[in-house]
Amino acid sequence: MDEVEDIKGDSAGEGDEDDEGDEDLDEDVFIVESIKNHLVSEDGSIKFQVKWEGYDKPKDMTWEPEENLKESAQEILDLYFDQVGGREAILDETAKAAKTKKRRRPTNGGTPNNTTTKRSRRNGVHPAETTPPATVKKWSPPAGSWEDDIETIDACEDEGSGKLIVYLIWKNGQKTKHETHIIYKKCPQKMLHFYERHVKIIRDENKALDG
Known part of the structure; x- marks a missing residue:
């Protein structure tokens, strides 16, 4: 009888070890x-x-x-x-x-x-x-025309690629940048006005130099 009890005791000990192993597997x-x-x-x-x-x-x-x-x-x-x-x-x-x-x-x-x-x-x-940083907000431009949603437009050359990058300030305060082919498609009139405004500035500067 003593021998049987010893065997049961050993089996119980092994069971405890198995339970501990299961706990490790259950971790998130x-x-x-x-x-x-x-x-x-x-x-x-x-x-x-x-x-x-x-x-x-x-x-x-x-x-x-x-x-x-x-x-x-x-x-x-x-x-x-x-x-x-x-x-x-x-x-x-x-x-x-x-x-x-x-x-x-x-x-x-x-x-x-x-x-x-x-x-x-x-x-x-x-x-x-977990809480993401409060400064991060995802926003995407509207799917259709952008003409009525843009507040101002500006452009400068990207030093890295040499392409003309257009910067937009939207009426809702958002700021985005795009390549010109997207601007020509989404807001051609805004881009035309931008060019006209800059041509006028160049003409005025030339007149001042000639004077």
Whole structure:
């Protein structure tokens, strides 16, 4: 009888170990599926908008510091940097936007689906419960004509590509930038008025020089 009791005791001990293993498997584990966006905080640090595997609603995406992704999603982070031109390109873009006093909008970009990188949250907090930065607002121009929605239009040469980039200030206060072929399609009259205004300025300057 003593021998049987010893065997039961050993079996009970093994059962306890199995329970502990089950607890480890039950931990909340969230998988980084892709990076959708980025922003640069006032302190110069970069945050990334993360889509988590199994959470398809936009409200489930969260903004994560670069340090978090370096620890758990380095491969996906590298892929995103490749798409946007690298970490320095993000910082350079922000610096240029600050110089021209234009508010930078998050640059859209997505990484290919990748489910191999895991991020464990042992506190069990759902990703949607984290608060994204208050300064980030998603806004898109209207689908049709922009003629009646634009307050002012300005243009300058993009030093990087040499293309003419048109800057718009909307009546609702939003600021966006676009290549000229989009402007010609969406608000040709506004662009024509812009050109006419600048031609007049050049003529006035020439008259002043001749005088």
